[in-house]
Amino acid sequence: MRTSGPDFPAIWQVLDGQVATGRLPGYVAAVRIRGEVAVRAGGRTAIEPGSAPMTADTQFRIASVTKPIGAALTLALIDDGVFGLDDPVTGWLPELADHRVLTAPDAPLSSTVPAVRAITVRDLLTMRSGWGVIFEPTPLQREMARRQVSPGPLTPPVTGDEFVARIGSLPAACQPGAGWLYDTSMDLLGVALERATGASLVRLVADRIAGPLGLTSTGFWAADPTRLATAYLPGPDGPTVLDPPDGVFAAEPAFRELSSGLVSTAPDLLRCFTALADGGVPILPAASVAAMTTDAITAQQRAQGVPILSAAQSWGLGTGVEIAAVEPWQAAGAWGWDGGTGTTVRVDPSRELVGVLLTQRGMAGPQDGFDTFWSAVAAAC
Template structure:
């Protein structure tokens, strides 16, 4: 019978990725199955362990969405509230006349941006399927969107001032666009709460759930558990992107709600259990239901095919709508991180699958086979090795 070790060991034996930690819990009351294989560095000097710390990249997004829903439950704002009261920089945004128009060919936004627009990634800013569109370039060049780079991003007030000068690609509510909305939500949370995003997440989510190794920087005393981060090199080897004493060794000026967190498999599992338990003790069951419900139209899902591959989008994560390929499980909620991470839950069954590696993805799709294999193993149970 095939187990997690059988799935992951062949993947790391060739050194790409150098190591991985996977966790599968089927919600049946038994202990989760956890496997750590390979090493935390390409040289093989630091063994991978269960509590190795990873840059989880876009697995930050569901956490940011949950924090936003906590403020909704606190009565600080409603989903249909315009965000201009807290984010005046985008009170009167401009939109390019067509997605392919130059950045100076703009019209006013037809309506204000709402909290729901940000949660569903339909506020107007973000990455489309076509990265060559003129209004996409400033997202990379001026906002430093893309692969997480904490030391390169300006502080929130300066970042928002820059965003205000960049036109939207689409009118609010019109199209799903990737990534930027979670960063905007991070600024919104901090301004509404009256504290920094790291402080809010630590007090309201990480401490109550016991997520002791999750944050926007790794304390000096824990750097020995922090993995290196790599991308595939042109020569077939691995190029170092970030070392343990690099960009996450101190608190960033801009804590990215889109991709700034570091965490461990067990920490993210604690967050997953909260969602599977109906939000207790942090959220109501209704808020969790809104998070893992698809909010997109069929046309919006089709327009986001590069990222979603037929999936829908809830708040902060994708939702499997129909089994469009053998790996999908209708109702599955979660997301992937560009640093080589993936985490999903299935509310109807209690399943959780988590895979953490330290090798950047080559692009939004197709996804690496180990991610799909871990999903399938969790969803289908141990299975006989294919011949």
């Protein structure tokens, strides 16, 4: 750890270099190190000539960085007594009652057994409902894609009710609590929150997270699409547009995804994750933050999560947690998560660090480009 103040210029130099080489069209980063905060915007909101420069107010589709925010919302409702962590979710998601489970994740859809127990709120937060990402082209994954309920970077063209009905009519890949499968559990959880409270996720996020923290640019769509950066996917022939400013996130969605549905800014996210890093006030008690950021899955389940979970990572309640320092910038006890649209947030108590990087370059793989940023941040501490 440096004896002088944080070396923020060294972080910006790394990011500006990625803009100069064309790897990133632009970025906004916000970092707090030992109480000192710095925000930097570089590049442009799109690759087209004449595009607006990035500013601290530029909004991004934060993708799976939504998950820890959704987890904080869920734990706030648990603290209110709306439901318990180990309550079955079938009271709000009856479509999942008495569901069937495949005899093996790659089995034919007709080869099933009964679920041994009901799915709980904990199962959804820990990604152990039995549905989610399977990288092999199994019959279940093919059918989820056909029904337009497989995980992806953009909101599927269904309502929340339709999403749960389509998932519930399919067998799960594994028994509740038995296997770690990414993504789908959080979207099931989002519908459960709406039904349990009688309020939309738009209202719940506004009332329980954004309002108390003063997050003025965080929600499920961009009220002013001109503030939204164009999203791109990397490719061998250069980037292609995933979603333009007037695209999917320019209007209120029919399905509010708790897995990946939020737009936000770097200053908003820094404020949110700083509150959690500092004990949760005013949205959560410290005990709930501690539970959220504690390893909650088994070694076997971590192995199932590769390559989404790196060798240093495990999973808590709705967020990634670091259990080892495989790379020099990592630290056991750090936590946070990445979004497939090119976003990353991380809290490292050992360095008194909270960091946010938002880009519009989609990830080509786990830790795609973020290791360079986090290495620079660690060196600047």
